[in-house]
Amino acid sequence: MSNIHQSAEKVAAHILGFPRIGARRELKFAQEQFWRGEIGEAELVTVGKTLRRTHWQWQREAGLDVVTVGDFAWYDQLLGAAVLLGSVPARFGFDAKTLTLAQYFELARGNAAQPAMEMTKWFDTNYHYLVPELDAKTTFDGGVDWLFHEVEEALTQGHQVKVVLPGPLTFLWLSKAKQAGYDKLALLPALLQAYTRVIDRLAALKVQWLQLDEPALALDLPQAWLDACQPAYDALAARGVSLLLATYFDDVSAHAGLIKRLPVQGVHLDLVRAPQQLQAFVDGWHSEKVLSLGVINGRNVWVSDLNAILATLRPLAERLGERLWLSASCSLLHVPVDLAQESKLDGELQAWLAFARQKLAELSVLKGALNGADVQAALAANAQAIASRKTSPRIHNPAVSDRVAALTLADSRRHSPFAERQAAQRARFNLPLLPTTTIGSFPQTAEIRAARAAFKRGELSAAAYEAAMKAEIALVVHKQDELGLDVPVHGEAERNDMVEYFGEQLSGYAFSEYGWVQSYGSRCVKPPLLFGDVARPQAMTVAWSRYAQSLTTKPMKGMLTGPVTILQWSFVRDDQPRETTCLQIALAIRDEVCDLENAGIGIIQIDEPAFREGLPLKRAEWAAYLEWAGRAFRVSASGVADATQIHTHMCYSEFNDILPAIAAMDADVITIETSRSDMELLEAFGEFHYPNEIGPGVYDIHSPRVPPVAEMLRLIAKALEVIPADRLWINPDCGLKTRGWPETESALANMLDATRQARAAL
Ligand code: GLN
Ligand code: ZN
Numbered sequence: 001m002s003n004i005h006q007s008a009e010k011v012a013a014h015i016l017g018f019p020r021i022g023a024r025r026e027l028k029f030a031q032e033q034f035w036r037g038e039i040g041e042a043e044l045v046t047v048g049k050t051l052r053r054t055h056w057q058w059q060r061e062a063g064l065d066v067v068t069v070g071d072f073a074w075y076d077q078l079l080g081a082a083v084l085l086g087s088v089p090a091r092f093g094f095d096a097k098t099l100t101l102a103q104y105f106e107l108a109r110g111n112a113a114q115p116a117m118e119m120t121k122w123f124d125t126n127y128h129y130l131v132p133e134l135d136a137k138t139t140f141d142g143g144v145d146w147l148f149h150e151v152e153e154a155l156t157q158g159h160q161v162k163v164v165l166p167g168p169l170t171f172l173w174l175s176k177a178k179q180a181g182y183d184k185l186a187l188l189p190a191l192l193q194a195y196t197r198v199i200d201r202l203a204a205l206k207v208q209w210l211q212l213d214e215p216a217l218a219l220d221l222p223q224a225w226l227d228a229c230q231p232a233y234d235a236l237a238a239r240g241v242s243l244l245l246a247t248y249f250d251d252v253s254a255h256a257g258l259i260k261r262l263p264v265q266g267v268h269l270d271l272v273r274a275p276q277q278l279q280a281f282v283d284g285w286h287s288e289k290v291l292s293l294g295v296i297n298g299r300n301v302w303v304s305d306l307n308a309i310l311a312t313l314r315p316l317a318e319r320l321g322e323r324l325w326l327s328a329s330c331s332l333l334h335v336p337v338d339l340a341q342e343s344k345l346d347g348e349l350q351a352w353l354a355f356a357r358q359k360l361a362e363l364s365v366l367k368g369a370l371n372g373a374d375v376q377a378a379l380a381a382n383a384q385a386i387a388s389r390k391t392s393p394r395i396h397n398p399a400v401s402d403r404v405a406a407l408t409l410a411d412s413r414r415h416s417p418f419a420e421r422q423a424a425q426r427a428r429f430n431l432p433l434l435p436t437t438t439i440g441s442f443p444q445t446a447e448i449r450a451a452r453a454a455f456k457r458g459e460l461s462a463a464a465y466e467a468a469m470k471a472e473i474a475l476v477v478h479k480q481d482e483l484g485l486d487v488p489v490h491g492e493a494e495r496n497d498m499v500e501y502f503g504e505q506l507s508g509y510a511f512s513e514y515g516w517v518q519s520y521g522s523r524c525v526k527p528p529l530l531f532g533d534v535a536r537p538q539a540m541t542v543a544w545s546r547y548a549q550s551l552t553t554k555p556m557k558g559m560l561t562g563p564v565t566i567l568q569w570s571f572v573r574d575d576q577p578r579e580t581t582c583l584q585i586a587l588a589i590r591d592e593v594c595d596l597e598n599a600g601i602g603i604i605q606i607d608e609p610a611f612r613e614g615l616p617l618k619r620a621e622w623a624a625y626l627e628w629a630g631r632a633f634r635v636s637a638s639g640v641a642d643a644t645q646i647h648t649h650m651c652y653s654e655f656n657d658i659l660p661a662i663a664a665m666d667a668d669v670i671t672i673e674t675s676r677s678d679m680e681l682l683e684a685f686g687e688f689h690y691p692n693e694i695g696p697g698v699y700d701i702h703s704p705r706v707p708p709v710a711e712m713l714r715l716i717a718k719a720l721e722v723i724p725a726d727r728l729w730i731n732p733d734c735g736l737k738t739r740g741w742p743e744t745e746s747a748l749a750n751m752l753d754a755t756r757q758a759r760a761a762l
Helices: 026-035 041-061 077-085 101-109 146-156 168-174 184-204 223-236 253-261 275-282 306-323 347-352 356-370 376-391 398-405 418-429 446-456 462-483 542-550 563-568 578-598 619-637 656-665 680-687 709-722 741-760
Strands: 067-069 119-121 128-130 161-166 209-213 242-246 266-270 290-296 324-328 507-510 517-520 523-525 529-535 557-561 603-607 645-650 669-672 693-696
Touching: 026 041, 026 101, 041 067, 041 101, 041 146, 041 356, 067 146, 077 101, 077 128, 077 146, 077 161, 077 168, 077 184, 128 517, 146 161, 146 184, 161 168, 161 184, 168 184, 168 223, 184 223, 223 242, 223 253, 242 290, 253 275, 266 275, 266 324, 275 290, 275 306, 290 306, 290 356, 306 324, 306 356, 306 376, 324 356, 347 376, 347 529, 356 376, 398 529, 398 578, 418 645, 446 462, 462 542, 462 741, 529 578, 542 578, 557 578, 563 578, 563 619, 578 603, 578 619, 603 619, 619 645, 619 656, 656 680, 669 680, 680 693, 680 709, 709 741
Parallel strands: 067 161, 161 209, 209 242, 242 266, 266 290, 290 324, 557 603, 603 645, 645 669, 669 693
Antiparallel strands: 119 128, 507 529, 517 523
16 A cells, blocks of 8 residues: 555655755745746746755655655645646636746736735744635636646656645635635535546556645634535545645644544644644554654754654554654745755754754654664764753753743732823823824835945944944934924834844854745745743843934833744744743843833833734634733733833734733733724724723835825724724834835824824814
């Protein structure tokens, strides 16, 4: 059955997917050149081919038994599946069968006539997929042949091929019905027909395995969707291609009975996220089916403890033999490509890390060990890396862990309740009704970025860099004074990125040179590596804020990134609970907050745009997360006096279901993104009687468009319907760093105009 093996009766290894961006982000650069018209389709296609060839070669060299085909995408894997199955949003007027690459990119990025397809986060990762659009008229009549060509490529290169596609249930679950009230499940039969046609073509190409990714099974699916599983897979079974149902990101043992009965030839489990689910599947495992175990972490960058994994696997290898496949927990899409390119990380740290290519090697060692190969040297080296990570003084700082252990309830509470703080703050700042502010950053001009780059290259002295940033701060403060903003900011010119800036100044953090991970399309992020106990050797922002305050009589707002966001946007250590790491960061931020207060900064914003995205996939686990995440925020914010005003900021989020937790953060002021939802988001805050002050964004900062005064005035009036005037702030939706100066100045001037008119009408 599991006839993929290089030799009989042995454990096999494979991966669910490999990053497609390339070790040096070759795909990104080629895509962007293509979009700018600098290269043609043929050149772009060649870049893709070369990347696939390399990635398959690496899998082969690591001794994997199959290469995975179908993980490549020109923009996104869900869009890839949509154009393969033949569903292209009708509003574009494209024919899926003859779709060109240029048209494909128009679906992803929009064109003059049509906005792009919507994009949203892939489960709880930082990857964003394009949301397939469905309605009652949607058909799946087949589309482009690209996947089959990729299969042929791999076969021509002499590989054993396993194809991967999003599974039908997950595809449908993640799609969006464009008609209110339309039940997407009604489209399942048509969708399944499209899948069967794809499977038949794969069978004709003699592909032996098709991996169908069904991470949706790890969510709280409605019963109707669970009931649809069996018939769906019945429809796909027995067409000459063996099916591997891949689950990941969480526990699916609640559906073990259902999954075991499905007519598939193998099942993959994520044993990194949910090791406890193994037993439910091993017990009574079908004697002919493959069990693929995701034992290497596909979501993080640390070396795996191979000896510990082997201890779990050995008895299973004995029982399952060739029916045991080893894998990473999920696709390696979520980790950087190759550690071997890093030249600036020190040797000790490097020994603790494994990027995608290194994870292939880990699989190869595990497989070798179970199949009787001599991998002693590799296992010994691995044991040594694990041991040094357990004991290294660079990781363990007793002063930090003691401080976390000594945290009391009082440390996560402001001294007085909000009403008393509000009175103290009003007496201190004497702000007008509807106070105006911004979210923090001002335009990051080419000059600012050039100065930072020159400074990093050593071409600009520290003194010259500081002078350049101070000049920028002075400009920003001056402009705000001219405009008449009540609570100015310093503009964040000195920050490259809101997490990296702090990571660079905290101990316990390291930075890779090429550790890029795809975020969406051609966009990649390079999350900092949080490897050890986090401490703050010295103040991080105080000098800049103090300087900014010296330039104005208005109360300068200090600007920090919150602990949950720093945690969420870093690769964090796996040797202690995330909660503990988050509290360590919270203490570092708390110290910074207190230092700002001591320097005379009376208003401090602690940004938490990633607060909601940290929510676990299963609702049953939400309360525990919200509890510790909220506590970490409060620890960071609660070291100050009543008269010091704490702000927080969150970008566009589905807040409705977590409002109690947001209120429990107890920030004196929260600013949120709302303008694109026409203040609808704010209504929930009103209905909930959100107790503290709130600044709903009155203009969208994502486009250069300058909203007219009347438009903002209307939004302010709408906000006043749900939030009393003495608790309402006026501000844009988010930071202005991606904007240019002309539109920024005009839009802020309009915002202040609208505010004055709104005040006059109160
Ligand atoms: N203070 C940050 C800024 O203004 C906040 C960014 C964010 O919300 N993502 O850029
Ligand atoms: Zn924001």
